[in-house]
Amino acid sequence: MSEHRSTSRHRGSRKFLAVGLPVALTTAGLLVNGVGLAPQQASAATAAAAAPAWATATADGFASVDALGQNGTYGGRDGRIVTVRTQADLEKYATAAEPYVIVVAGTITMNPVGKEIKVASDKTIVGSGTSGHIVGGGFFLGQGVHNVIIRNLTIRDAYQGVWNDKEHDFDAVQMDGAHHVWIDHNDLRNMADGLIDVRKDSTYVTxxxxxxxxxxxxxxxxxxxxxxxxxxxxxxWFRETEQRNPSTDNAAHAHLYNNFLEDVAGTSINSSYGNYSRGGTRMVLENSYFQGMKNPVIKDATATLVQRGNVFSGTSGRNESGGTAFDPRTYYAYTLDKAADVPALLRSGTGPRTTIGTTAATDVTAKAAAATTLTVAKDGTGQYKTVQAAVNAVPANNPSRVVVSIKPGTYRETVKVPSNKPHVTFQGTGGSRKDTVIVYNNAAGTRKPDGSGTYGTSGSATVAVEADDFQARNLTVSNDFDEGANQSLSGHQAVALRTAADKVFLDGVIVEGDQDTLLLDTAAKDRLGRVYVTNSYVVGNVDFVFGRATAVLDRSVITLKKRWDGSSAGYITAPSTAANRKGFLIANSTVNGDVSDRTFYLGRPWHAGGDASLDPQTTVRNTTLSAAIRTTPWTDMSGFSWKDDRFAEYRNTGSGSGSASSNRPHLTDAQAADQEIGDWLTDWTPTAS
Structure with missing residues (x-):
C-alpha cells in the first residue's frame, strides 16, 4: 500500500510522568435468591447491579452495533472484578476463557520489551484512576476476538530509538480480525510502531x-x-504525532467527529498529514479542530470523504473532500460538540480519569448506604434553597460522606464548610459545570455589614473550605467583584475559592475571578494541606493560584484574563510553601487566554508576612503554554528573589515554552522523576465519592 513517508530521524530518550497510586480493590461473590454463587456464575443483571458504573460501561458508536452475533461491547461486565499489579497476573486474566474486569493498579513493565499480551474475548482492562501504566509493551487482539474494552490506561515507552522503525512492531494496541472493541480514555505515547493498529478486517470498533x-x-x-x-x-486528541492521524484504508464506514489534531509549535515532531481516507474508504468527518497541521485532510481518488463543520486554524497544504459517504445515524445515535469548543474540551477531558477503576462493587454499595444526600434548589423544589443552609444541616463531626446535590441555577451567596464537617461533596446536577454557579462579590477591602472592619483577602472568598476530605464536581465557583467600578476601594483581592484543609478534590469545576482567584491554603503552618484539581478551569490575572498548600493542577486549563482596564499583565502562581514541603505542581495542562503575547509570568515567590524561612515552589511540566507567557517566566516579589526558591519547568510545549537557561530553569530527567503527581499526593488517592 502507498503511504506518506517522512525522512528517518532520531529523537532523544524520553522520561514521562508516571503516577504510582495503587488502589486496593475488593471482589466479593454475589447472592442470588439467598444462594451464594461464584461471581462468574451470576447473571449479567445481578453483576451489573452490584458493580460500579465503570465496570459495566458499554461502548457507543460502531462498537455498540448488534452484529456478528455480538450485541454491543460491554467487555468483562458479566465476570469478576480482579486487581493486578504484575505482568503475570495481567496475562493470566487477560488470556483466560472467562469474562473478567481487570483493574491495573500500578505500573507494569513488560518483559521482554515489546511484548503484546494476547487478550481473549469478553474482557475489560481498565486502569485504576491515573495509576495504571503499561510500559514497554501493549495488547494484541487476534482473529475472532470480540467484546473487549481497553480503558483508562497509560500505555507508553516501547520506542527503540529509531524514528521510522521497521524492525520493532511494538504497538500499544493491535487488532487483527477482532470485532466489537472499545478503546477509551487512554494515554498512548512513545511506541516503536503504532499507538493503535486496526488491521485485517477488524470491525465494529470505537x-x-x-x-x-x-x-x-x-x-x-x-x-x-x-x-x-x-x-x-x-x-x-492527537498532538506531537507525524503520520497516520489516522490513516484509514478500505474502511466500509469511518465516522470521525470532535477530534483535535494539533501540530505543537516548538517541538521536534511535526505532522506530515492528518486524516487520510484511502483505498475504498467511505469517511464522514465532522466538527473536528485542526491546529497547525500540514495536509490536514487528504483522500485517494478511489475514496470518498464528506466534511461538515470542521475548523482549520493555521493549517497548510491539502484539505480535500469529495463523493458521498453515509449517514452515521443510520447505525447509532450521537451528539456533536461545537468544533470551536473541541480544543479546550479535549485538553481537559482526554486520557485516564481519577473516577474510573477506583472503587470495587462492594465498596460502592457500602458508600451508597452510608452516604447522605441533601438537595439544594433555588426554586424551592429541594430540601434547601441555599448551599449554606445545606452545609448547616450536616452534623458536626459527621463520620461519612454527605453529598450536597445542587440543582442548576445561580446561587448568590457566600458558603463556608467549617472544619468540624468533613467528608462533604458539592455536586452540581446540571448538564454542564456552567449550569450550577455559586457567586459573590466581596473583596479584601469590602467592609463587613456589622461594621467590624473589612473582609481581608482570605475572608473575601465566595466559598471557603476548612474541612478535610472535601470534594466538588460539575459546578462553577466565582467572585465577580468589579474592580473598574470600585477604584476608590483599597484591597481588590477577591477570592472565589479558599481551601484550608487536607485531601481536597476538585474535579470538573470552574473557579473564576480576577486577582487571587484560588487560595490553596492549609489549616495551620504546621499542617499538611493537599489539593488535587483535575479536568477543571481556573481563570484570573494576578496571583490567581496562591497559598501554602501542596497542590496539583492536572489535565486542566488555566485561563489568563485581561485586567479591569483592558491591559494584559499578570502572574499565575504565588506559592508560599513551607520549607521541606511540596508547593504547586501544574501538569499535563494548558495555559491560554485572550491576552497579549509575553505579558504573563508563570509565578513569583510569596513570602507571606516577609517570612524568609519559607521556600516557595511551583513546577510546571508537560504543559502547553501559549505565547502569553514571558520568555523569562518567573519574577521576584516583595524583595524576595525567585532564584532563591524552587521554580522550574519540564518538557513544556507551545509557543510560550522555551529552552533552559539561567533565567528559565528546567528539571533534568532525574529531578523530574522526583516531581511527579505521586510525590505530591503521597499516600492519598483522590477518588470520587
Missing part, C-alpha cells in the same frame, strides 16, 4: 477520549483488500 502523542506512525486502519471495517473515532 476509539474515544484518548490522548495520542509523541509518536510517528500513530493510528493505522487497514492492511486488507476487503472493504469491511466499521469504525467510530471521536473526541481524541
Amino acid at each position: 476509539v474515544s477520549w484518548n490522548e495520542l502523542s509523541q509518536n510517528n506512525k500513530t493510528f493505522g486502519i487497514g492492511w486488507t483488500e476487503n472493504v469491511t471495517t466499521d469504525i467510530t473515532i471521536h473526541h481524541n
Whole structure:
C-alpha cells in the first residue's frame, strides 16, 4: 500500500510522568435468591447491579452495533472484578476463557520489551484512576476476538530509538480480525510502531477520549483488500504525532467527529498529514479542530470523504473532500460538540480519569448506604434553597460522606464548610459545570455589614473550605467583584475559592475571578494541606493560584484574563510553601487566554508576612503554554528573589515554552522523576465519592 513517508530521524530518550497510586480493590461473590454463587456464575443483571458504573460501561458508536452475533461491547461486565499489579497476573486474566474486569493498579513493565499480551474475548482492562501504566509493551487482539474494552490506561515507552522503525512492531494496541472493541480514555505515547493498529478486517470498533502523542506512525486502519471495517473515532486528541492521524484504508464506514489534531509549535515532531481516507474508504468527518497541521485532510481518488463543520486554524497544504459517504445515524445515535469548543474540551477531558477503576462493587454499595444526600434548589423544589443552609444541616463531626446535590441555577451567596464537617461533596446536577454557579462579590477591602472592619483577602472568598476530605464536581465557583467600578476601594483581592484543609478534590469545576482567584491554603503552618484539581478551569490575572498548600493542577486549563482596564499583565502562581514541603505542581495542562503575547509570568515567590524561612515552589511540566507567557517566566516579589526558591519547568510545549537557561530553569530527567503527581499526593488517592 502507498503511504506518506517522512525522512528517518532520531529523537532523544524520553522520561514521562508516571503516577504510582495503587488502589486496593475488593471482589466479593454475589447472592442470588439467598444462594451464594461464584461471581462468574451470576447473571449479567445481578453483576451489573452490584458493580460500579465503570465496570459495566458499554461502548457507543460502531462498537455498540448488534452484529456478528455480538450485541454491543460491554467487555468483562458479566465476570469478576480482579486487581493486578504484575505482568503475570495481567496475562493470566487477560488470556483466560472467562469474562473478567481487570483493574491495573500500578505500573507494569513488560518483559521482554515489546511484548503484546494476547487478550481473549469478553474482557475489560481498565486502569485504576491515573495509576495504571503499561510500559514497554501493549495488547494484541487476534482473529475472532470480540467484546473487549481497553480503558483508562497509560500505555507508553516501547520506542527503540529509531524514528521510522521497521524492525520493532511494538504497538500499544493491535487488532487483527477482532470485532466489537472499545478503546477509551487512554494515554498512548512513545511506541516503536503504532499507538493503535486496526488491521485485517477488524470491525465494529470505537476509539474515544484518548490522548495520542509523541509518536510517528500513530493510528493505522487497514492492511486488507476487503472493504469491511466499521469504525467510530471521536473526541481524541492527537498532538506531537507525524503520520497516520489516522490513516484509514478500505474502511466500509469511518465516522470521525470532535477530534483535535494539533501540530505543537516548538517541538521536534511535526505532522506530515492528518486524516487520510484511502483505498475504498467511505469517511464522514465532522466538527473536528485542526491546529497547525500540514495536509490536514487528504483522500485517494478511489475514496470518498464528506466534511461538515470542521475548523482549520493555521493549517497548510491539502484539505480535500469529495463523493458521498453515509449517514452515521443510520447505525447509532450521537451528539456533536461545537468544533470551536473541541480544543479546550479535549485538553481537559482526554486520557485516564481519577473516577474510573477506583472503587470495587462492594465498596460502592457500602458508600451508597452510608452516604447522605441533601438537595439544594433555588426554586424551592429541594430540601434547601441555599448551599449554606445545606452545609448547616450536616452534623458536626459527621463520620461519612454527605453529598450536597445542587440543582442548576445561580446561587448568590457566600458558603463556608467549617472544619468540624468533613467528608462533604458539592455536586452540581446540571448538564454542564456552567449550569450550577455559586457567586459573590466581596473583596479584601469590602467592609463587613456589622461594621467590624473589612473582609481581608482570605475572608473575601465566595466559598471557603476548612474541612478535610472535601470534594466538588460539575459546578462553577466565582467572585465577580468589579474592580473598574470600585477604584476608590483599597484591597481588590477577591477570592472565589479558599481551601484550608487536607485531601481536597476538585474535579470538573470552574473557579473564576480576577486577582487571587484560588487560595490553596492549609489549616495551620504546621499542617499538611493537599489539593488535587483535575479536568477543571481556573481563570484570573494576578496571583490567581496562591497559598501554602501542596497542590496539583492536572489535565486542566488555566485561563489568563485581561485586567479591569483592558491591559494584559499578570502572574499565575504565588506559592508560599513551607520549607521541606511540596508547593504547586501544574501538569499535563494548558495555559491560554485572550491576552497579549509575553505579558504573563508563570509565578513569583510569596513570602507571606516577609517570612524568609519559607521556600516557595511551583513546577510546571508537560504543559502547553501559549505565547502569553514571558520568555523569562518567573519574577521576584516583595524583595524576595525567585532564584532563591524552587521554580522550574519540564518538557513544556507551545509557543510560550522555551529552552533552559539561567533565567528559565528546567528539571533534568532525574529531578523530574522526583516531581511527579505521586510525590505530591503521597499516600492519598483522590477518588470520587
